[in-house]
Amino acid sequence: MLKNELNSVELFSGAGGLALGLAKSGFRHEMLVEFNRDAVDTLLKNHDEGQAQIKNWDIRHDDVHNISFKKFKGKLSVVAGGPPCQPFSLGGKHKAFTDNRDMFPQAVRAVRESRPDSFIFENVKGLLRKNFSTYFEYIILQLTYPNITKTEMESWQDHLSRLEETHTKGTYRGLKYNVVFRLLNAADYGVPQKRERVFIVGFRNDLNIEWSFPKATHSQDALLWDQWVTGNYWERLNIPKTDRPILNQKQEQISARLQKKYGLFQPEEKPWLTVREAIQDLPSPKKKNEFNNHEFRDGAKSYPGHTGSAIDEPSKTLKAGDHGVPGGENMIRYNDDSIRYFTVREAARIQTFPDDYHISGVWSECMRQIGNAVPVTLAQVVANSVYLALAPNKSKHSDAA
Template sequence: MAKVENKPKMVSLFSGCGGLDLGFETAGFNIIWANDFDSDAQAVYKLNFGKIDGRDILDVSEDEIPDCDILTAGFPCQPFSSAGNRKGVHDSRGMLYKECLRIIEKKMPKVIVFENVRGLLSTKYIDGRKLVDVIVEDLSTMNNVGYNVDYKLINASDYGVPQNRQRVLFVGIRKDLGINFAFPEKQEKKGLTLENILNIPQGVKNQVDWPLSPQALEMITYIPEGGSWKDVPYEHLAPRFKKIRDNMKKYHSPNFYRRFARNEICGTMTASAQPENCGIVHPTENRRFTIREVARIQTFPDDFIFIDDTARNITAMYKVLGNAVPVKMANAIALAIKQQVFKGDENNEYR
């Protein structure tokens, strides 16, 4: 009789549209419960995975969440992002990691994974300590058992993602397992330039873009491949850009309207999808990247479906994609966790 493989059971908090979940699922994890409050993310998740709990996590009791072997959480990053106001823990969303701790304390899974923006590393807790130190201490001392916690600032392009996207990852392994997590080795950056990912076949869905404003469209006509707003003649700049150009030192020489070249790795995709905030402009065509092109930059497979039947849905898909964890980065971490924690357990019941 063939042995039945029992995959590690995973609970996913702040799941978004499912980038992290897909990376773990393809590594052999079984997602048994997922949650996200954002309706656009929920809609995409349901299309590709099925059921997701759409309640605010504050309204979810620990007893309603099933026992699991691993818990992942991409709690809201905007409070810690350099693109936002950087209110950190003083923003109500910045304390949502405490909700993760509440659930972890009840479930005590073998492994926990947190993902967030690099700004979290410089965020202070309400008592003046570094937030990262507070998170590590909270996890290390939990339930008199605790977790061995390692965290690292990683670049998604080191793990097969065609995007220079820096994120902080925390991996905690329950201390009674006697394991300290080792982050996977960096991979060679082969085939990650835009020219390798923009060759999308006809028939693949979601090849639609969000039209640029007339002002933005006029500006990008003057920006060459590999250039930025600094290439736009002064007389064609909007008044606010002329103000910045007049005093570049004061504004720290911002690199707005970056048009990455085909032989470059793309920059970070953001939820706003605005040329001022990310390299969303196509290398050779005067438009934003399409939804599918952004999905490829975030390493979602072409059969992962997004919703583009209305103008509102199109802009919403840029948001959920910008907030997503790149699939291949998630998969690299998932494979390392499986190898280090669950190796040899495929035919055993977990927990």
């Protein structure tokens, strides 16, 4: 049974990971806005080639400052996006509100002008750093009361004080959202990558929607159980003994700990997915193949702190740095300690992009786009739970009409 599509708008779309996840969950994008030329090239190439999810999207190459969202007022089920994260990134310069790349004010404006039923915003773990805690509270309260705007002569600290006063008084009757946030690890939801990101979700107060973040479906314990208690992982993937890690004291201790914790019963979650599982059916990139973005890149080097992602674990967080891509996170480490760079297709698999989705640009630019993206599967899990919360409410309104 097909879902009824709910309308959405997305800001700061990047290569399209969050947008794809929403589309797979039943949301129809009325508009996508992205400023970066290379990311727009990726979106347009997939649009023009008729990629299943993206072929009907209205893609705008523009600065979000130039976009009015007033025409969408009362017409959207969700506003989504990943406001540029460099101001808060653990790998960046940590400028936060002093950084002109802080686009949260524009996210708040989009919510204020369009009055959507809900919003989904995603950002880096660094947003929760202790030294950003006051500004993070400011972000949450702006999203809670988007119509209480900062005046031209007002500092953000004074605006925060006004928002706090409104919030504690509890008598505000204007546009209000019930906002929650949580740090999610993508690996816990079926993404073959240890990637922690903050999701901020809000529902318009008058809808009276009860919602919580989806429960994790995968766990590290379940993977370790599969590998070091039952050995099912190696058998299931037909991995010869010569290609498996040599059993050592650490792994024996892991096995003993898990058996003490769970007894005869394995963990209820599914195992974390690994790099091997994500890419095992791809041909060697050294050979000519039919997969797009799957070309070998030479020159990978290993040194302390730059060791790559173990093939039988979820990958490290794929990153995009200000001064090029951190190579350690973008390499595979095999069990014999040999290494090589991920191809763009392999990195896209780790971010759970579909194989028919093309990433445009040279290798470093493609990896930057992928490193900035939201894993499609994680976006789909969160968006689907939001869709299920909104859909009954939409059905009531349709029946009343």
